[in-house]
Amino acid sequence: MLRRLGFTACAILAFLLVTFLITLWQSPYSTKTLIASAYEQGLGVPRNPAKAAEWYLAAAQAGDPVAQFKRGHMQYYGRGLPVDQQAGRQWLKTAADNGNASGQYLTGLLIEVADAGRDPEQLRIASDWYAKAASQGVAEAQRMLASAYWSGRGVQQNDAQAFHWASKAAAQGDAASQTLLAKLYWFGKGTPPAAERTLELLHQAASQDSEAEEMLGTMALNGNGMPKDIPGALAHYTRAAQQGRSNAQFVLGYLYSGGVGVPENLALANYWFLRAAQQxxxxxxxxxxxxxxRGQGIKPSKLKACAVLRVALKKPLKGDVREALQTQLDAEEKTLSPAQLTAVAQLETSYSTAAGLAVLFDDLPAQTQGSALTQGIRRGAP
Structure with missing residues (x-):
């Protein structure tokens, strides 16, 4: 009996060994890359990012583009080894040069994010990398290329190309691409206008893309492409605001301040104004x-009001708006004493940061924040 069990165990081990060897033989990846992946994911061995990085380096030095990408990614972001962005980018560029699609996309992205501000020509280089990755089916690269063609960023503006690449990325389920494609359908860029298709795409994207939620809120609020639906707009804007969309937060503040069709709730309005102000x-x-x-929905304070307004005047504003606000602020501050003006200046410094503004949440009525997390959501995502 024991001999039979031992024979069976040996047969199973032999089968597994043969299966593993066949997998190695058929795999497009090098043995070193597969070992690195096993350490990275904990497949058959204890998970060990540092060991994975060592094996990826060995495979990268041997010319494996996948290992070159993985090593670059780990080194750039400091996963399994210390952060070294310069060395990480070099490995990513090597992977890209050797045809690795993920390396091509990330190389383009890092060029756009890190280099384009210093040299606009880098936008064209980034777009070239996006095009290479997009042609290999990378949805994120297809989306970035579509966005570049729509705005003319790094390429000649071309609505037809924007629509082409956005369609490809959206078909892969990329939510941000579905939102972009919805915009193209709405404005008739690269395709005839189609309100129904716009709404269909926005509903598909909304669960994963806060911009789609915000756009649905705007369309419901204004009755664009659908019957006007104030409660629905409030629900969409609330979900978008909770995910950090600054404009949605501002619109909620406006609506709760007595906007059409929404019961006034000045405490909630100030909560959302404050969230948007932090951005x-x-x-x-x-x-x-x-x-x-005025002390509307928040503890009154002329000094804090002046300080917040000072910070606002340092942001981009239309000339006539800026002039009117500056005139009003100057008039208010003429009524303050030197000590009060000193306090305003100190508050201005504090309110210039999100953390500094956060202290104003304490001036809202109790329970406002908890109410803000639920108020306005009457149903789940459509």
Missing amino acids: ANPMAMISLAVHLD
Whole structure:
């Protein structure tokens, strides 16, 4: 009996060994890369990112493009070894040069993010890398290329090409690409306008893309492509705002301040104005300053109002708006004492950061924040 069990165990081990060897033989990846992947993912061995990085380096030096990408990615982001962005980018570029699609996309992205601000010509180089990765089916690269063609960023503006690449990426389920494609359908760029298709794509994207939620809120609020639906707009805007969309946060503040069709709730309005202000939204800052000055839905404080308005005036604003606000601020501050002006200046410094503005949450009525997390959501994503 024991001999039979031992024979069976040996047969199973032999089968597994043969299967493993066949897998190695058929795999497009080098043996070193497969060993590195096993250490990275903990497949058959304890997970060990440092060991994975060592094996990826060996495979990368032997010319494996996948290992070159993985080593570059780990080195750039400091996964399994210390951060070294320069060395990481060099390996990513090597992988890209050797035809690795992920390396081509990430090389383009890093050029656009890190280098384009210093040299606009880098945008063209980034777009070239996106094109190479897009032609190999990388959805993110297809989306970036579509966006570049729509805006003329690094390439000659071309709506037809924008529509072509956005369609390809959206077909792969990339939510941000579905949102981009919805915009192209709505504005009739590269395709005839199609409101129904716009809405279909936005609903597909909304669960994963906060911009789609915000756009659905705008369309429901204004009755664009659908019947006007204020409760629905409020739900979409709330979900987008909770995911950090600054404009959605400002619109919620406006709606709760007495906007059409929404019961007034000034505490909630100030909560969302404050959230948007923390993201440097100047209109939200201005609205918050008005409520601080009047004590509407927040503890009144002329000094805090002046400080917030000072910060808002440092942000991009239309000339006539800026001039009117500066005139109003100057008039208000003429009524303050030197000590009060010193306090305003100190508050201005504090409110110039998101963390500094956060102290104003304490000036809202109790329970406002908890209410903000649920108010306005009457149903799940359509």
